[in-house]
């Protein structure tokens with residue numbers, strides 16, 4: 001941005017664009033700078049435009065939309081927070097030497113002293129006032145009697161003020177002994193205003209242009225703040241200051257704030273030091289003149305009785321918007337707040353209410369007025385919503401009948417009480433409550449889920465414990481079984497060894513038996529008690545052509561051999577009956593088909609003792625004809 005752009009007179013951006021920008025800021029963030037001096041505003045905004053490399057107010061508005069953090073930078077630039085302790089020392093010396101003693105003299109010993117530092121920035125001015133009064137009154141009396149209200153529009157500045165901690169450099173304007181007496185060094189090397197005195201300084205957000213003033217003030221310091229406002233706003237704020245001050249209160253302004261020389265609400269006590277006293281209102285006519293001069297637009301009749309003016313003035317300075325409609329439905333009066341709220345021009349006073357937008361917006365008034373006039377009791381329409389200047393506001397609208405001395409209704413008074421803050425607070429409380437409830441429900445359900453999960457976990461744990469125990473016992477059983485198996489195995493191995501040994505022995509015996517049977521000269525067959533073949537030697541095979549494995553287990557008398565076995569059955573049974581040995585000679589046919597004479601002899605086979613276990617049959621071959 002060029003130097004030219006910083007000069008509002010030659011800036012390429014038009015003033016209309018600046019108005020649009022201010023409206024935009026107001027709609028977006030609720031900060032209304034439209035009453036500030038255009039030249040100052042233009043320079044401050046230009047500074048931000050330079051920093052953000054934007055060339056026009058419109059571009060800058062777009063930049064604000066897309067970079068919301070820039071609002072903070074803009075407000076910090078517009079709301080210049082420059083301040084120091086005892087800024088402009090000669091003025092403070094005068095205040096301490098002349099004004100504070102007068103103030104204390106005017107008050108009786110116990111009366112509270114109320115001080116207002118309006119536009120206090122980061123609090124140095126408020127603490128300077130505290131030091132001045134504390135020096136004059138002593139700590140105890142100061143704590144008991146003094147309240148200093150420190151207000152500003154800038155939240156960040158107020159936060160610094162509330163903390164009351166300053167760097168050594170910021171205290172450079174303070175005499176050494178004052179710093180010693182009123183500040184304590186804190187660990188980070190900075191200095192905190194003494195906490196027992198700090199409690200008498202109350203910080204709060206307050207818009208000098210929009211908000212109603214603090215009342216019953218004895219000393220009002222509004223230094224280097226009014227100078228940022230346009231003439232209309234300055235006049236309005238001065239009206240508020242006049243209302244705020246006690247009759248013998250003092251107003252303390254900044255060095256360059258000269259406007260008061262033209263105001264009839266205050267007279268200089270010491271102009272050079274910018275200390276002013278309130279002019280008591282002797283004539284209401286003058287007061288109304290003052291209002292008109294301040295642009296408050298009340299048309300003054302030429303001769304007004306004093307009490308009428310008094311009522312008029314009371315109505316005029318009321319902090320809520322009020323209008324009066326006469327019996328014929330004509331708007332008779334509208335106070336300053338109402339004129340501002342409904343943009344009423346002086347010419348609107350005296351017009352029929354029905355011709356004004358006010359009659360139906362924000363609420364339909366004529367029907368309410370009719371109800372009030374016929375029923376003679378007030379009607380309140382609560383929380384009427386109104387989109388005003390791009391923002392939503394809520395009003396409690398009260399309509400009351402105005403009754404004359406003769407008891408007749410002479411009109412209706414309507415007040416519009418702005419309850420936006422209350423409504424927003426309530427909404428936000430409700431919203432918080434809802435969020436809290438939701439959070440609570442979620443918490444509860446989470447807690448329940450947790451409980452269920454916990455129970456499930458517990459039962460799973462129990463199951464696991466049981467399973468574990470089962471596994472352990474199974475394991476133990478397996479271990480036992482294993483050991484048993486091992487011992488059985490060992491036993492089996494022993495038995496196996498024994499069996500092996502027996503088998504070997506049996507094999508040996510068998511071999512021995514076979515060799516005996518084989519060594520015999522004749523065919524030998526051993527039968528059991530059922531006459532089944534138990535042993536069959538080689539000679540028997542030779543003789544009858546059947547091998548041992550073919551006949552073993554077979555009934556001897558059923559064998560298909562060349563021996564007529566039916567002739568020896570009796571002999572065999574005789575043997576089995578232990579009737580002794582037998583022998584018989586028979587004709588037979590050997591395996592080669594040759595007819596032979598066969599001598600068959602049998603003897604009983606004894607088991608343990610005299611038991612006959614079977615029969616031993618011996619067959620001896622003779623050639624046919626051989627004896």
Ligand SMILES: C[S@@+](CC[C@H](N)C(=O)[O-])C[C@H]1O[C@@H](n2cnc3c(N)ncnc32)[C@H](O)[C@@H]1O
Pocket residue numbers: 079080081082083084087118119120121122125151152153154157206207208209222223224225228254
């Ligand atoms: C330059 S400082 C003055 C500080 C102190 N009074 C002094 O003289 O050292 C101006 C202060 O006025 C505040 N200010 C600007 N507009 C205001 C408004 N409408 N209502 C209240 N304070 C406002 C600014 O935020 C800033 O902190």
